Amino acid sequence: MSKLITVFGATGQQGGSVIRTILQDASLSQDFKIVASPAISRSPQLKLLPNRESRSRLCPILTDSSKADMSSKESLAQALKGSHSVFLVTTPDWGNAGSDAELVHGKNVADAAKETGVQHLIFSSLLNVTETSGGKLTHVPHFDHKAKVEQYIRSIGMPATFVLPGYFMTNYTVSGMLRKGDDGVYNLAYPVGRDAQFPLVDIASDMGKYVAAALKSRSDVLGSQILAAADYYSPSRILAEFEEVTGKKTQFIQVDSDTYKSSIPGPMGEEMLGNHLFIENYGYYNGKSLKESNDLLKKHGYQPTSWKEFLEKSKASF
Numbered sequence: 572m573s574k575l576i577t578v579f580g581a582t583g584q585q586g587g588s589v590i591r592t593i594l595q596d597a598s599l600s601q602d603f604k605i606v607a608s609p610a611i612s613r614s615p616q617l618k619l620l621p622n623r624e625s626r627s628r629l630c631p632i633l634t635d636s637s638k639a640d641m642s643s644k645e646s647l648a649q650a651l652k653g654s655h656s657v658f659l660v661t662t663p664d665w666g667n668a669g670s671d672a673e674l675v676h677g678k679n680v681a682d683a684a685k686e687t688g689v690q691h692l693i694f695s696s697l698l699n700v701t702e703t704s705g706g707k708l709t710h711v712p713h714f715d716h717k718a719k720v721e722q723y724i725r726s727i728g729m730p731a732t733f734v735l736p737g738y739f740m741t742n743y744t745v746s747g748m749l750r751k752g753d754d755g756v757y758n759l760a761y762p763v764g765r766d767a768q769f770p771l772v773d774i775a776s777d778m779g780k781y782v783a784a785a786l787k788s789r790s791d792v793l794g795s796q797i798l799a800a801a802d803y804y805s806p807s808r809i810l811a812e813f814e815e816v817t818g819k820k821t822q823f824i825q826v827d828s829d830t831y832k833s834s835i836p837g838p839m840g841e842e843m844l845g846n847h848l849f850i851e852n853y854g855y856y857n858g859k860s861l862k863e864s865n866d867l868l869k870k871h872g873y874q875p876t877s878w879k880e881f882l883e884k885s886k887a888s889f
Contacts, residue, residue, distance in 0.1 A: 573601065573603055574604070574655035575656075578606070578607050579607075579659045579660055580662070583660065584775045585660045585774060587775065589782045590607075592779025592782065593783065599783055606654060642675065647683035648686050648687050651689060654689050656689065656693065656786060657693065658693045658695075659695065661673045661695070661717065661720065668838040670712075677720030678720060681727060690730055691732065691786070691793075692729050692731040692732075693734060694724060696735050697713070697717040698718055698856065699719065700714045700718075701715050703849070703853050704852070708849050708852075709845075711846050712842065721733050731794070732785045732797065733795070734778070735797065735856065736774055736778055737770035737798070737799055737801075738850070740771050740772065740774070743759075743813075744888040749813065749889070756822050757813065757822070758823075758824055759822070759824065761823075762827065762828050762844055762847050763850060764806075765806045766807065767847075768804070768854065769804050770804075770856060771801055771803075771878055771881075773880075776876050781864070781867075783871065787871050797864045797867065800861055801875035802861065807823065809878065812879050815879070817882065
């Protein structure tokens with residue numbers, strides 16, 4: 572009999588990647604039946620029906636579940652009832668300084684998973700910037716809150732694996748970090764040096780691969796962190812490979828902290844500044860190697876998407 576896996580954020584990049592990967596994997600598609608509710612998928616208007624195609628291209632086959640309110644442990648417990656595994660991604664409360672909603676939601680799901688006997692909680696986590704920096708960088712809550720949720724999951728004895736996604740390659744397409752100037756040159760402006768190390772991940776294609784590897788190696792990865800990134804890339808390498816693939820000219824511009832912060836409105840400016848200073852001064856993964864995590868992928872027949880491969884399929888975005 573197939574086991575149930577409940578996927579949070581089913582219509583987003585991470586949850587969508589998990590669903591596609593399971594459906595496309597011969598063994599996992601037999602082992603698991605995917606469950607998501609409109610609330611869990613963050614798209615209340617989306618109707619998800621058993622064994623029918625959803626209108627969302629990200630979620631071809633889903634099953635109805637009870638509506639789940641991330642603020643309500645009772646509704647979460649109802650939604651998770653019968654689930655063997657859960658993939659959880661929490662959403663930052665961008666622009667709302669001081670909000671702890673992401674932390675509360677993560678803890679609520681952890682409690683509901685524990686209460687309903689979930690056997691494997693896979694959480695999309697990150698490092699605690701405040702602690703890792705020794706209190707020097709204190710304004711990166713979208714990292715800190717996830718790290719605190721991970722700490723809480725561990726504290727309640729929940730069987731879990733933590734997949735830490737790297738720096739999204741889509742930041743250079745969707746978010747426009749590579750911007751074309753009036754002279755036709757593409758500019759990359761960062762408050763860090765050209766040798767800073769960014770662990771890049773094609774999140775929509777690859778997050779599901781790391782989660783699938785965790786599902787297949789459950790007994791080996793319980794309690795472990797899996798680092799989801801193809802490789803470390805410096806701005807110099809990012810631009811060199813961009814030029815090689817696209818044939819377009821680039822320029823790296825190192826800006827001062829105040830200039831960078833003022834280029835992004837509201838509290839997010841300070842948060843993204845802290846994020847990038849953390850990468851340069853401490854390391855996105857605090858200096859950890861990606862080899863063990865990517866060896867796990869290879870063990871199960873997966874390969875991470877390189878920056879060049881991402882660029883090849885994203886040329887139309889530039």
